[in-house]
Amino acid sequence: MQRLQAYRFELKLNGEQQRLMRRFAGSCRHVYNKALALQQARHEAGEKKLGYAALCKALTEWKARPETLWLNETPSQALQQALKNLEHAYKNFFEKRANFPRFKKKGQSDSFRYPQGIKLDQGNSRIFLPKLGWLRYRNSRDVLGEVKNATVSQSGGKWFVSIQTEREVDQPLPQGEAVGIDMGIARFATLSDGRHIEPLNSFKKHQQQLARYQRAMSRKVKFSNNWKKAKAQIQRIHTRIANTRKDFLHKASCQISQNHAMIAIEDLQVRNMSKSAKGNSEQHGKRVKQKSGLNRSILDQGWCEFRRQLEYKAAWNGGFVVAVPPQYTSQTCPCCGHVSKDNRQVQTKFACVECAYEENADLVGAINILARGHRVLACGESVQSGRSVKQEPTEATQAIVA
Incomplete structure (x- = not known):
């Protein structure tokens, strides 16, 4: 059976790396909020909601505008992942699993995701992320499986990386x-x-x-x-x-x-x-x-989190x-x-x-x-x-x- 698992580690960063991460997180937050505002404006005008592909075209236009040229400093895939997050938020809302998507605030939604281009060097406790280079992390356990994506997030003044992997495991026999x-x-x-x-x-x-x-x-x-x-x-x-x-x-x-x-x-x-x-x-x-x-x-x-953990475990x-x-x-x-x-x-x-x-x-x-x-x-x-x-x-x- 295929097993998806995430490994979360604290990053050991210098000042320049932290500034870049704050900048990348701010760009992703800006793209998410701008896309959400666009969707709401279209809904008020009676127009159909844009899909992910149409939002990506809009993102290309935003990056070409003189007032938002700074979006080009952030990895394009990280910005596209912000649009995917919005698409997922709408899906959860329509399926009555969550509230209507809300605008992200600085300091509360500082995160961005890399879907590819990640290199992991566990022997030297470092990870390579596009436009950030090699970053050191606190290696507390081995990462098993093929790396699929990595999410960088900020919590309590510290930066963390969550590495999602996929690997093939034998179907376990139930106990008890x-x-x-x-x-x-x-x-x-x-x-x-x-x-x-x-x-x-x-x-x-x-x-x-x-x-x-x-x-x-x-x-x-x-x-x-x-x-x-x-x-x-x-x-x-x-x-x-x-x-x-x-x-x-x-x-x-x-x-x-x-x-x-x-x-x-x-x-x-x-x-x-x-x-x-x-x-x-x-x-x-x-x-x-x-x-x-x-x-x-x-x-x-924490009943909801307890149920979520019980289901996958x-x-x-x-x-x-x-x-x-x-x-x-x-x-x-x-x-x-x-x-x-x-x-x-x-x-x-x-x-x-x-x-x-x-x-x-x-x-x-x-x-x-x-x-x-x-x-x-x-x-x-x-x-x-x-x-x-x-x-x-x-x-x-x-x-x-x-």
């Missing part, structure tokens, strides 16, 4: 049995076999420190040197929060995907679950402060992930099948009013998710978001979950 996972806040994940994973709450641990630095920045003159230093400190805290959460999610997803052939999870709509309860000027919201804290706790868990290990409808999973008795909100009068305890079955509420949810996962595979029960199962079960996996 089927498992259902109930996601929560008090417990990050509860498995149907009785085990559970405690939450990390990365943002909550840094919340007071972050608020202190944000208050300090608010007292400084905007865009002054001290204000820029305070902003950089806040960015470092956010980077630390994100890296800590990502490390936690990678370890948890690896452990689960390596030990289970089938993983059933809820098809949660995190965007809807974390909507603000503030309301509007005509109809004010209720319990806004409590809902704000709940939204913060939900987003702190399960495929790497020969298993697969199935998403199930989340309705009433915590109100259904796994013993008699009775469904009632009275079964869960206490947040952490499940007590069936019909057969008096008692168990931890999260564990009951995980058991019901596993049972529903089998029904989704057998009967094709639809999921909430309309997304289908991303990995089809192999013959070896079907024998285990049957």
Whole structure:
């Protein structure tokens, strides 16, 4: 089977190389925003949206204009990749996987991609990128497979390169049995076999420190040197929060995907679950402060990223992930099948009013998710978001979950 994998390394740059990267990222951001503005103008005028090929022709015209001749300093393929990113953003919007494309901001979208022309010298820990030359990077592990593309990005004041490779690997045999996972806040994940994973709450641990630095920045003159230093400190805290959460999610997803052939999870709509309860000027919201804290706790868990990691890691290990409808999973008795909100009068305890079955509420949810996962595979029960199962079960996996 073909396996696509990305390797991310921190780049070790000098001042001139950093200036070139900022310039390239700014050019790609300018092309993306200009193309997005063009598409919006055509839509308002009632004209058809331009495709990728037509946008490339427009890019050639932009590069020939006297006011944008500086676009020629950036590799042409990197600018074309920015247009491909916009095309992909529109596709995600039309397929209801993301919001409408937004304009990129300086400092938040500093990245560009090379589809070819990359040379990797792992022995000397360096990589060659067009118009940048040989760059040194922190070589923390070996890169396996044929290099397909490289993406350079900036995060927390540092520059990174993500190298995507492709290689042929043997189809792995799935390990373990089927498992259902109930996601929560008090417990990050509860498995149907009785085990559970405690939450990390990365943002909550840094919340007071972050608020202190944000208050300090608010007292400084905007865009002054001290204000820029305070902003950089806040960015470092956010980077630390994100890296800590990502490390936690990678370890948890690896452990689960390596030990289970089938993983059933809820098809949660995190965007809807974390909507603000503030309301509007005509109809004010209720319990806004409590809902704000709940939204913060939900987003702190990283459920969407956890599901994404489970899907590709399960495929790497020969298993697969199935998403199930989340309705009433915590109100259904796994013993008699009775469904009632009275079964869960206490947040952490499940007590069936019909057969008096008692168990931890999260564990009951995980058991019901596993049972529903089998029904989704057998009967094709639809999921909430309309997304289908991303990995089809192999013959070896079907024998285990049957």
